[in-house]
Amino acid sequence: MATLPQPPMPVVWRSETKPHKFCPGCGHPLVLKALGESIEELGIQDKTVFGCDIGCSLLAWDFFNLDTVQAHHGRVTPVIVGLHRANPRLVGIAYMGDGGGYAIGSQHLVNAATRNEKIMVLLVNNTLYAMTGGQMAPTTLPKQKTETSPYGREPETTGKPTLGPEMIRAIAPDSAYVARGTVSRLPQLKRFIKKGLENVVSGKGFAFIEALSLCPTNWRTNAEETWKFLEQDMHGYFPVGELAPEKGEE
Amino acid sequence: MMAVAFKPIIYEDGKGIFHLYPGLCKGCGLCIQKCPVNTIGWSDTLGVFGTPTVEPGHGKPCTACKNCQTVCPDCAILIVPIKDRKNLKES
Numbered sequence A: 001m002a003t004l005p006q007p008p009m010p011v012v013w014r015s016e017t018k019p020h021k022f023c024p025g026c027g028h029p030l031v032l033k034a035l036g037e038s039i040e041e042l043g044i045q046d047k048t049v050f051g052c053d054i055g056c057s058l059l060a061w062d063f064f065n066l067d068t069v070q071a072h073h074g075r076v077t078p079v080i081v082g083l084h085r086a087n088p089r090l091v092g093i094a095y096m097g098d099g100g101g102y103a104i105g106s107q108h109l110v111n112a113a114t115r116n117e118k119i120m121v122l123l124v125n126n127t128l129y130a131m132t133g134g135q136m137a138p139t140t141l142p143k144q145k146t147e148t149s150p151y152g153r154e155p156e157t158t159g160k161p162t163l164g165p166e167m168i169r170a171i172a173p174d175s176a177y178v179a180r181g182t183v184s185r186l187p188q189l190k191r192f193i194k195k196g197l198e199n200v201v202s203g204k205g206f207a208f209i210e211a212l213s214l215c216p217t218n219w220r221t222n223a224e225e226t227w228k229f230l231e232q233d234m235h236g237y238f239p240v241g242e243l244a245p246e247k248g249e250e
Numbered sequence B: 001m002m003a004v005a006f007k008p009i010i011y012e013d014g015k016g017i018f019h020l021y022p023g024l025c026k027g028c029g030l031c032i033q034k035c036p037v038n039t040i041g042w043s044d045t046l047g048v049f050g051t052p053t054v055e056p057g058h059g060k061p062c063t064a065c066k067n068c069q070t071v072c073p074d075c076a077i078l079i080v081p082i083k084d085r086k087n088l089k090e091s
Helices: A028-042 A056-060 A076-086 A098-104 A106-114 A164-171 A186-201 A223-237 B030-034 B067-071 B082-089
Strands: A048-052 A067-070 A091-097 A120-125 A177-182 A207-212 B009-013 B016-020 B041-046 B052-055 B077-081
Touching (some): A028 A056, A028 A186, A048 A076, A056 A091, A067 A076, A076 A091, A076 A106, A098 A120, A120 A186, A164 A177, A164 A207, A177 A186, A177 A223, A186 A207, A186 B067, B016 B052, B030 B067, B067 B077
Parallel strands (some): A048 A091
Antiparallel strands (some): B009 B016, B041 B052
16 A cells, blocks of 8 residues: 655654544644654653643643653642652653643742752643633733633732743742743744753753643634734733843852 | 554645645644635535635645644644655655
């Protein structure tokens, strides 16, 4: 039988679990595409452990040909920290959403960053709790309508959206790598993820990458409005780029 | 590891050979928005969720920029520049 050209999936992706479980137009698989290509290019597949959280991120539990663990909500950071401490040869990746990282799991994220744990945290920000139907999250934008903010988020009573990478940069040592990427600039996001993984593999320190993502299902947007919400509203509030340590520290 | 083979529908348009995998395409339409020459549009062929897939030929000729391939969350599009046709046998 003649061989047909096959889809351009990263080698690390498990083809037998595709099509994957994410909704049409979801940003998670784009982040996981950038992550898969980075792992492949660095040649660290055999020593990487992938941990996913509760929420939509758990749909990645069978996504890769990697050792994978799925933890309780917000607890994937300490699980991966524990794995890495038990076997420092491992490259640990904690994959979570903004609800897991900035709400229920924020204490773990903050303390892992302060301790400069040698793991990479990859946090996907889609501005709401997607798996449970689109409730307001710490990252919901001002005036954004969700299931629990039907008149739009009111910063007076619910505060302003969390700026995660800025928070981590402020508390983590200088050797930590911190960046915010976006799925609308996938080559740049991949570069950030690769730098983060290199920071961890070389033993320099913690890596934290936030990826701005898409959720057309809960934003109730078509394809055009989906890109518009990401590129205008989200990029306007969450600045994309690497966060260098402030001069004069340490 | 179990190998899975996906069967593409192949279109030629402009400078690109457009491979669309209906077994992966969920019909999100993100690629339609990112095409700089608007060649991608909805197709009559249905994808894995019973939603329309996409096809080229709705705008200016394809420039083989691969934007659609990059932004596809399902890896349902493969673009091969026509000049690289010889390398297509690799899978």
